[in-house]
Amino acid sequence: MKKYQAILFDLDGTLLDTLEDLTDSVNAILGKYGFPLRDREEIRKFLGNGSEQLMKAALPEGISETDFTKYLKEYQAYYKGHMEEKTAPYEGILPLLEELRKAGLKIGVVSNKFDLAVKGLCEKYFPGYIDGAAGEREAEGIRRKPAPDMIDTAAERLGVSTKDCLYVGDSEVDILTAKNAGMDCVSVTWGFRNEAFLREAGAAHLVHTPKELKNFILQ
Template identity: 50%
Template sequence: MPAYATAVFDLDGTLLDTLEDLMLSVNAALASQGLPPRTLDEVRRFVGNGIRLLVRRAVPAGTPAEQEAAVFDAFRAHYAAHCEDHTGPYSGIPELLAHLRDAGVALAVVSNKGDFAVQELVGRQFPGAFDAVLGECEDRGIRKKPAPDMVEAALARMGASREGLVYIGDSEVDVQTAANAGCPCLSVAWGFRSRAQLVEAGATTIVNTPAELERVLLGDTPRPPA
């Protein structure tokens, strides 16, 4: 029997390496307003709380609100057209998802990325792999992470109970989301945050590879410490 009945995954930095496309769209949007570009490491630090905060962090301090809004609109348009130029699953992730489905584990994705991009990316990169997929949808009264709302909405869509629930992510936002949802968190070491940052955020279980994550989820190995 699997160790968990339901696995809810973060998307960026957990299932998909999206960082280069995010950086390119950020810099295209900044350039459209004559603003300086950001580095890959800067964008890595800025992601995790949704695209509106990503843009707010990317524009220079003191940028007028109307110019920030123009950058946001330019980012959405560019990312919608280019979100898969360099994006793909981390090595071993497709096999992990297939093995979890074969074992009867219910699977969901919840992401603070705009829902338009989440649905596009998951539908194309992981067709048929997930039972529920949610991007940012605060206009529907579902607060973004680290509030527990997205996890709860995913459970409702799947008709799944909280028993046997686990949350998997790569950042401090994900650690806090799991805490707020009252479920265990498995943190992945291959994403957008370092092991030291995860430990500082309160991660208690960190896995190094998708194969190790699979063994923990299916109950084939003890949970590794942080």
């Protein structure tokens, strides 16, 4: 088994179960303007490419660019104020991070969620465990996943090479991100995509529990 220096995690669907708060926040905006609401399974399928793509998928077709920008900003503001109501780490995640820290591994989080939310959630749920967390910052010229930009930036901040990192995620976007960054990837099956979908998307390694992930990394 290859020895890694750092583990880079996706956030939503990998470390945190955020689906309920995301669904509620999207529906708060849809309901405010009289649009049809979305259920959890619809929102689950829309996730993985950031808040802009989430809202584009959730809103009806034909929305003007001006209105879309307004709805997106309102969604982000609402979610920022309600992102800790039903969200929680998946069972076994905190013990996993504890074991990785004890093993001397650096831990980073790279997410397509907007940057303020990523940092806020990591500070609340994983204090002392995360060496660096980064969210979407395309305005600064750092492309969102599956482009490798965020991975490259995270690895540089952790002081390691991408080839010495393992990327862990729950979606097809994560698989492609790791491929574009030239790094190993493990796909988890407890998140927003099921095992059959991940296999079809080309997952090289699949794990079903945080304990199985720990064994993959450390043994």
